[in-house]
Amino acid sequence: MHMEDLFISGIVFKDGDQWTSLCLQYDIxxxxxxxxxxxxxxxxxxxxxxxxxxxxxxxxxxxxRPAPHRYWLLYFWLSLKDVVSxxxxxxxxxxxxxxxxx
Numbered sequence: 001m002h003m004e005d006l007f008i009s010g011i012v013f014k015d016g017d018q019w020t021s022l023c024l025q026y027d028i029x030x031x032x033x034x035x036x037x038x039x040x041x042x043x044x045x046x047x048x049x050x051x052x053x054x055x056x057x058x059x060x061x062x063x064x065r066p067a068p069h070r071y072w073l074l075y076f077w078l079s080l081k082d083v084v085s086x087x088x089x090x091x092x093x094x095x096x097x098x099x100x101x102x
Contacts, residue, residue, distance in 0.1 A: 005097045006060075008046055011075050012038055012094060021094070024075055026050075027067040039094050047098055 012021045018031045019038035023046050030041035053063060066072070 005099050007095060008098050009075060009095045011071060022067055022071055024067045024072055026065050043096055043098055
């Protein structure tokens, strides 16, 4: 079975000396020492979660597990800003392609 790519959205923030990324569609987090690694680890975690979900015979359209609304609001706020204020200089948003394959 071949599937099209899936877009995931999320936020990334500095948590001590680590970066934490949160996928908003599936409320999955990952941590790493760099921003880029945190996003990549999040993509891997989401891909593994979805692969397991689909192996159980479930359909992707039936999956509803979004992050809490406050994180969605932060994502939309960050995505609308051209320049992030100094208060939020350690928080970013992302939108990535997650290839779904067997």
